[in-house]
Amino acid sequence: MTSVSRRRAGRPPGESRTRERILGAARSLxxxxxxDRTSLRGVAAAAGVDVALVSHYFGSKQRLFAEAAALPVDPAEVVPxxxxxxREEIGRRLIEQVLDILDAPESRQRVVALIRAAASEEGAAQVVRERLAREMLEPVAAALGSSDAPLRAALTNAQIVGLVMSRHILGVEATVAAGREQLAAALAPALQHFLTGPLDRR
Known part of the structure; x- marks a missing residue:
């Protein structure tokens, strides 16, 4: 096959750029x-395209959201x-991974969109439950030999979601003003406890 026919067989470069522009606008909105407050028409306006083009590429708002707000990391890469x-430093390593994600603008947008939407959109809640808790945090807890891996993962997940809510959605002043090192130092012991510490069974 010639280079010309290979180019014709693939997606045109302009089409790919348009699709990425729509995804970028969707992530922001x-x-x-x-x-709930984001519409296909609003995404189209932000991307500078006709709303029919958004529907052409993604079909529905649910499908657009699923792609735009997909978890920005692969749990299979993060867990190792x-x-x-x-073992005694796992809380610190985990919070460093979380802060790495939140420090990068595009991945932060995805996480914030997921957490913000999880309260009202079941698809978003499912991603948070399955991808973050079950596929990333439960394997970590299980690898540490815990018989309470689901509970430990859920408690750890609550801390991470709480950080995103406080700092990036609610804009709580103290958490917004805190630097990365301060946040890591404060949260690492809590994550460490939930992953390896004793849980009161009463």
Whole structure:
């Protein structure tokens, strides 16, 4: 096959750029406004395209959201990094991974959009439950030999979601003003406890 026919067989470059522009606009709006207040028409306006083009590429708002706000990391890659090191420092390694994600604008938009939408959109809630808790945090807790892996993962997940809510959605002044090192130092012991510490069974 010639290079010319290969180019014709694939997606035209302009089409790919348009699709990415729509996704970028969608990520921003879902993160800023949430799922319910974001419309395909609003995404189209922000991307500078006709709303019919948004429907052409993504079909529905649910499908657009699923792609725009997909978890920005692969749990299969994160879990080994969190587990690679001393057991007593796993809380620190986990919060560092979380802060790495939240420090990058595009991945932060995805996470914020997911957390903001999870309260009203079941698809978003399912991603948070399955991808973050079950596929990333439960394997970490299980690898540490815990018989309470689902509970430990749920408690750890609550801390992470709470950080995103407080700092990036509610804009609580103290958490917004806190630097990365301060946040890591404050949250690492809590994550460490939920992953490895004793849980009161009373």
């Amino acid at each position: 879902f993160a800023e406004q949430g799922f 990094r969190v587990l690679a090191g001393p």
